[in-house]
Amino acid sequence: MSEKDPQLKPGFNRFWMAIVTILAVLVFVEWIVPAASRGITGLPFPLTVPRTLLLIYMVLTLIALFLFITFSDEYLDEFWQPLKRFLRGDFGTGSHTAALVIVPLLVAWWVFDLKMPQLEPPLALRIQHPSSNFPKSSEDLKNPYTEPSENDVKAFIQEAKAGQVGFIPQLTTDLESWRDMNPDSHILEAINTGPIREFLVDLEDGNVDQESAKLALVEKNLFEGRALYAMNCRACHGDSAFGDGPMADGFKLRPINFTDNGTLETIVEGYTFWRVTNGGPGLPTEATPWDSAMPEWKLSLTEEQRWKIIMAEYDLAQKTPRIPEAH
Ligand code: HEC
Numbered sequence: 001m002s003e004k005d006p007q008l009k010p011g012f013n014r015f016w017m018a019i020v021t022i023l024a025v026l027v028f029v030e031w032i033v034p035a036a037s038r039g040i041t042g043l044p045f046p047l048t049v050p051r052t053l054l055l056i057y058m059v060l061t062l063i064a065l066f067l068f069i070t071f072s073d074e075y076l077d078e079f080w081q082p083l084k085r086f087l088r089g090d091f092g093t094g095s096h097t098a099a100l101v102i103v104p105l106l107v108a109w110w111v112f113d114l115k116m117p118q119l120e121p122p123l124a125l126r127i128q129h130p131s132s133n134f135p136k137s138s139e140d141l142k143n144p145y146t147e148p149s150e151n152d153v154k155a156f157i158q159e160a161k162a163g164q165v166g167f168i169p170q171l172t173t174d175l176e177s178w179r180d181m182n183p184d185s186h187i188l189e190a191i192n193t194g195p196i197r198e199f200l201v202d203l204e205d206g207n208v209d210q211e212s213a214k215l216a217l218v219e220k221n222l223f224e225g226r227a228l229y230a231m232n233c234r235a236c237h238g239d240s241a242f243g244d245g246p247m248a249d250g251f252k253l254r255p256i257n258f259t260d261n262g263t264l265e266t267i268v269e270g271y272t273f274w275r276v277t278n279g280g281p282g283l284p285t286e287a288t289p290w291d292s293a294m295p296e297w298k299l300s301l302t303e304e305q306r307w308k309i310i311m312a313e314y315d316l317a318q319k320t321p322r323i324p325e326a327h
Helices: 014-041 051-069 073-088 093-115 150-162 169-181 194-205 210-232 269-278 303-317
Strands: none
Touching: 014 051, 014 073, 051 073, 073 093, 150 194, 150 210, 169 210, 194 210, 210 303, 269 303
């Protein structure tokens, strides 16, 4: 086979094919997959592609290309063609000069970047409760679902009388199938706990008092919070809030054990709300060196749902929030 042959069709030369394939795989995993994930999930951020996955794809691509190129001597010859032509100076002397300038510059930049001392002091200690960007206004926030207002209780009594108690949308399917199985029961009976049973007895007798209705409403809020916790937080924080969910072992910075005295109990409710709302991405630099995997819950849960989860979180851990100091 003549040396000149492959030059006639440079577009299909195996050398360029290898370069284009590597770039295509890189672009696919780095940009197309994250963009598609945004389209599929409808979330305002892309799902992360693990670095190891990119590495696996690149290694597989290189192995496949190696087999493809070394399949026969002709193929290998064809692969070397552009490099040989370049060395012979077929692309003009300018190309040699350009390579002599660009390649050392790239290597120099890479070495510089690698060896350049970092200006930030290394942070050995991680601050578990960083507060430099915690808005002061959130400090005194109270969970509106643990202490419902008189009006909320009144509205709840009206709803209960009409048998039309509103629940968070995440529970609709389960409550509907419960209703199908218990067509003659009050919807609140789905929550089979003391305060709810007492409230339903009062409701039946027609002498509902504000206090028992309030307890029942708090119980209903807690029920919703527990369901939301199971759906959203359990995977990392565990059934009993020990920080031992099935995903927990995958993180260098483990989910926190909420039953530990140094955690939930030491922070005010407003702080917990802010942490859950903004997740790991909302933490300032003193929370590094390891990044928290906590999702940014404001993107997928409403304010009401976040407060109800926090209620369930404290309840599961059997802890009470720290009381804000008087200013
Ligand atoms: C992908 C795993 C993951 C999920 C899901 C998750 N968390 Fe976390 N969470 C973490 C990790 C890891 C930490 C510990 C690192 C840190 O401090 O941010 C944490 C920390 C927290 C903290 C801070 C505790 C403290 O004492 O500072 C709160 C509060 C919290 N999570 C609440 C929640 C709630 C509520 C949910 C569900 C809506 C949830 N988390 C879901 C991983 C997760």
